[in-house]
Amino acid sequence: MRRWCYALAVVLVAHGSLIRAENATAAAEEQKPCKCVPYYTCPEVDASDERNKNDESIQCENFLEVCCKSPHSVSRRQLAPSRPSMKKGCGYRNPYGVGASGRRVTDNEARFGEFPWVVAVMTSEKPAQGGHSSTQTENTSKCGGSLIHPKVVLTGAHCVSGKEANQVKIRAGEWNILDDDEPIAAQERYVERIVAHEDFNGGNLFNDVALLVLSKSVNPAENIGFACLPDQEYSPAPGAWCYATGWGKDVSDDENRSQGILKKIGVPVVANPDCQDALRNTILGKHFKLHQSFMCAGGEEGKDACKGDGGNPLLCPLPEKQEVFVQSGIVAWGIGCGKDETPGVYASVAFFRNWIDEEMHRLQLDTSYYSYSRNLGISRNIKS
Known part of the structure; x- marks a missing residue:
């Protein structure tokens, strides 16, 4: 009987210690400002805007997670995170990405779904x-x-x-x-x-x-949309700020490695006569002539499209609707990457707009998907 009582006492003491330990753990968890959870399970995150209430000072190991406060601290109506609505029309950029960005990106990296086309x-x-x-x-x-x-x-x-x-x-x-x-x-x-x-x-x-x-249509989604194309011969004004995009080599990477994350590089548009003059100061020589099918952007050291970026779009915001971007160029070629005062060269989409429309008609495909004047109710009478 004495042994049984002693054993029972030991069990009770151990059980009490376990309860105290669990309470201490729970109390410690309560003291933490947040915990890492998938971003879409955090009730404090507004999926259409990354500027949310989660604690940005705490890094989570998985870039798809955010440090989220306890669900007990929010009201029931907040428990279902909102999802970004799909915008109607072409060229709409998602400046904060699709969903909350659990992974911190650099200045030259696009957010997930930022340019969905x-x-x-x-x-x-x-x-x-x-x-x-x-x-x-x-x-x-x-x-x-x-x-x-x-x-x-x-x-x-x-x-x-x-x-x-x-x-x-x-x-x-x-x-x-x-x-x-x-x-x-x-x-x-x-x-x-x-x-x-x-x-x-x-x-x-x-x-x-x-x-x-x-061979099969792509289904539009939060991270998939359509590009807007400029009218024939319409080009952004010299000095307009645009984004060059791509997964090619980083300008600062001497080991010639491609990017994992889609990059975006802010570059100014350069008028073709100025671009031609700049390129004549390179190995191309003083007799180089820039073909009419090209346009130029860049010329700032360390900011340029590079090897592996070919075919990617150069995107410029509409002056009258800054949240809408038009594809002004297609990455074509350049002299080096990010050389000071040497712009990059792009195929001019405006120069080919009629050709694109004609080929789409031959294919019996609708051209309204990429027409911002039809999608957004904006007309263009200016030619440059």
Whole structure:
């Protein structure tokens, strides 16, 4: 009996210690300002605006998590996080990304879903017999492009020069090409037809534009939208601030490595005569002439598109509607990357607008997806 009483006392003491330990742990948890949880489970996060109430001083290991305060501290009506609404019309940028950004990005990195029409263009060295490229070779990210219709991507002709359609696929809604762990999955589509400009010159990249017709439509989503294209011959004013995008080499990386996260580089538009003068001061020489199918942007040291960015869009905000971006250029070529006073060269989308419309009509596809004048009720009478 005495032994039984002693054992019972030990059990009670141990149980009491366990309860005290649990209470202490709970109290410690209560003292913490927040805890790391997936961003979409945090009731304090407004998914349409990253400026939320979570504690930004605490870093979470997973970039899709945020440090969230205890749900007990919020009202019941806050328990379901809001989701960003899909904007109607082309060219709408998501300046704070889609959902709360649990991963901190640098100044030159885009947020997840910030430019929802930018797509990765993947190629392989040779097509598989009787079908699409093999899984061993198909995931080479060579270029980028922009979604202008559920079945059409606009890119640079040099990106797909010498390729068969079954050697190319695109990935819409992509953000980090090195990691699939993203809030919303990207959508991959194979290309069934390549429509390159008939006057494309692979030596000097004149008329560097192509349409990729997809085998299956892309489904619009929070991270997938459509680019706006400028009217024929309409260009942003010199000095206008735009974004060059892409997954290519970082200007500051001497090891020639491509970016994992989609980058965005702020660059000013440069008038073609000034661009030509700047390029004549390079190895191109004093007799160089800039072709009419090009436009220029950049010229600030350390800020430029670079190797691997080809085909990606140069995006400029509409002066009268700053939240809407128009694709003014397609990354084409440059002298070095980010050289001081040497602009980058882009295929001018405005120069090719009529060609794009004509090819879309031949394909019997709707052009309204990329028309900002029809989508947004904005008319253009200015030519530059």
